Amino acid sequence: MQTPPYITPEALSTFIRTALAEDIGDGDHSTLASIPADAHNRAHLLVKDAGVLAGVELAHHIFREVDPELRVQNILTDGARVQHGDVAFIVEGRSRSILTAERLVLNCMQRMSGIATHTAYLTSLLVGTKTRLLDTRKTTPNFRMCEKWAVLIGGGVNHRYGLFDMIMLKDNHVDYAGGIRQAIEATHQYLAQTGRQLEIEVETRNLSEVQQVLEVGGVNRIMLDNMGPTQLREAVALVAGRFPLEASGGITEETLAEVAASGVDYISVGALTYSVKSLDLSLKAF
Structure with a gap:
């Protein structure tokens, strides 16, 4: 490996x-x-x-x-x-x-x-689907390197390593910025001003926010946070392949397969590193 x-x-x-x-x-x-x-x-x-x-x-x-x-x-x-x-x-x-x-x-x-x-x-629960398993930043301080390495060894995929290698606009970022559009537009200005080339992911809490991301564009991935199976399927249909989709929030081994069946590209599970x-x-x- x-x-x-x-x-x-x-x-x-x-x-x-x-x-x-x-x-x-x-x-x-x-x-x-x-x-x-x-x-x-x-x-x-x-x-x-x-x-x-x-x-x-x-x-x-x-x-x-x-x-x-x-x-x-x-x-x-x-x-x-x-x-x-x-x-x-x-x-x-x-x-x-x-x-x-x-x-x-x-x-x-x-x-x-x-x-x-x-x-x-x-x-193993994702076999037969296109969905890949992601880790998160919910790691032990000063041991992240080893924990993320272990996820790879187990067959998972590393998400961003830290705050420095990807833009992740989560709910608090969106709320503090004043909304989806404001957060994305401010991010593009920041990247232009600093000369950085970083991928952008936006967390969405409902279909309305997904639609807002689609209207603004300029991102690399959309996170679907704490959405049930019905909402996930609707989001997949709405996005229609324009952006990769990541399901996150409260996903357990009992619900993992059903979430994957919705058609999302990724599922992120913090429990991979914080409660094993x-x-x-x-x-x-x-």
Whole structure:
């Protein structure tokens, strides 16, 4: 699987070093006190749950940041379907380094695997439709990079990464601007003045607002927020393919297929990243 563009060496190093500093402080004293400096050992990443594995590539970076001489042998890779008892990889080298890296590796991989697992499940509910599953900005502060990466591993699609790479005119933007037309026109003026080229998406709350967007134009996508199946079908008919449509708001695994059947192009689900159950993983000496 191709690494997404936001996973840069600089971003990875900053994240890992900050996370390690939070955990280690002035030293991993449990390890320093009990393990000889010259001790070498190995451990394997044991899967204790069923799901989709994510974070293996990140684990390599973490181990390398802690100790460049640690050696990791992959048995499984990101995106693999796993069951209880599977072994994802083996790490070998200085015992102290393995122990110091252990918790960060597990924290990242457990959450990423939980996100990938839920994403894969919801994506399976869309089979037979044209609809793609999107994530949102409802992510854990300073962990967005890993959470969005996990969505990709699970078969979902990343929406905008942050506030900087796309214009999203949501309900509060529209209300503060004075309406749909005012918000879109002001956005075009801003982009012209700043020389930026950013896609524009507008959130709509009813068919009247959808119609207003169609009258103004100049956008790349329309979001249909908290609309029921009947309204969604009417919106799809009204737009008639002129703009991609994204359904959002209160969509659950029970309603996902029905929403997709309305003909929308995308469904965004914040629960992909904010309310998932982590996969049970353990790093065990052997």
